[in-house]
Amino acid sequence: MVKVRKLGYSETKKLRQTIKRRDIKNFQPVTKLFSLIRLVFVDLNCQTQRDKDMKWQLIWVYLLAALTTVAHPGIGIVQNSKGExxxxDTERIWKVSPDGNSKxxxxxxxxxxxxxxxAQDNLYGEHLWYEGETTNKWGHYVWKYDARGKFSKVRPAAEGFLRNYSFVxxxxxxxxxxVSSKNGSDWMKMSPNQKIEWLATVPTKDVRSQFCGKDGTFYYVDDNDLCKIVGNKARVVALDLDGITGEDPKRKPxxxxxxxxxxxxxxxxxxxxSKKMVKKVTCDGRVFVVYKSPFSWMPTGGVVDKKGNLWILETNQLNVVRVVKS
Known part of the structure; x- marks a missing residue:
């Protein structure tokens, strides 16, 4: 026999608060999931209190896992000239002392x-928001936190998503x-005087993270291969960093x-x-695992300080964020 009932008020409130903390770029699928969960869930007709407690634990594990699947955690972690x-954490910006003892x-x-x-210790980021299903509109602005601790907007609030701008x-x-184009992706550049120019078109499948090295080399992840652009041509640096050979049609997004x-x-x-680890690709192309996140944590970013220490940005299923010094 199957029993059906609505979620209680406290359960609903906790779910809604959890959902609001998730990344809003995938907000609509999450709210649809929430609506279904709120309307009905299946009681497995447990016979004992222990069975019921176990059932609730499993429900929360699956719900949080589902929310984590569509969440987009922050990857931003940087160092200034003082070593700070x-x-x-996708809700605020923290500063950690060089020794890691205070934030x-x-x-x-x-x-x-x-x-x-x-180079002048000015910090830049974007604030992105969703106004809700009533208007279904997005908004953003670009902010600056300067070396003296002053906050300002360098791009005013505007409707929609940020375009023709990069933190790389x-x-x-x-x-x-x-940027996606007919023949793959167009590699674009904007100079400090706001001049935008096209540099090259490179063949791509599924571009994800992008990064510019200290020597000026532009790197990008394409279908989980690490690539770079040399002389306006794409070069593969390391294949299948997620351990899956080739494209995986089930891996969407x-x-x-x-x-x-x-x-x-x-x-x-x-x-x-996805593998709860950080990999290092050496200058000669060798690949090593240099860090593994403990149970319930997963890495999303990192930085190597001036002394060679590796700092890892991690998150978990409850959207808690922390920085660890490896």
Whole structure:
């Protein structure tokens, strides 16, 4: 016999609060899932209180796993000239002391995924919001937190998503990004004086994370292969970083890999979130696992400080974010 009942008020409230903390780029599928869960769920006709408790634990595990699947965690973690670490938890920006013993809230109330720190210790990010199903509109602005601690908007609030702008930049402040085109992806550049130019068209399948190394090399993840552009031509650096050979039609959307970063000597690091590990690709192309997240945690980004220490940005199914010094 199957019993059907509505979720209670406290259960509904907790679900709604959890959903609101998730990434809003996939908001509508999550709200549809929430609506279905709220209307009805199946009681497995448990005979004992222990069975009921176990059932509820399983329900919450599956619900949180489902929410995590569609969530887009932050990848932004950077270092300034003083050795201080800045990172996003998608709701605010934190500053961590060089020794890792203390942290300070520096920018509240910003839904930010990526961060960029310039040579003058100015920090940049985007605030993105969704107005709700009534208007079904999105909005954004680009903010700056300067070396003196002053917050300002460098791009005013506007409707829609951020376009023709990137937090992937070289040491001169030039922005780079890939945009889907007829023959793959167009590699674009914007100079500090706001001049946009096309650099090349490269063949791509499923472009994800993008990164500009300290030496100016532009890297990108394409179907979980690490690639770079050399002389306006695409080159594969490392294949199948997620351990899956070739394209996986079941992997939609592709959230296997998030942050990409480098160290002072040119090694590249990749947060293979689906495998709960960070991989290092050396300058000569060798690939190593250099970090594994503990149970319930998964890496989304990282940075190597001036002393060579590896800092990992991690999140879990409850959308808790932390930074660990490896």
């Amino acid at each position: 670490i800045f990172y996003t 300070t809230l520096v920018v509240p109330n910003v839904h930010t995924h990526e961060l960029y720190m310039d 930049r070289d040491t001169a402040g030039c922005m780079y990004w890939l 592709n959230n296997s890999i998030y942050g990409v970063w480098d160290d002072p000597v040119g090694n590249v690091y990749i947060a293979v979130t």
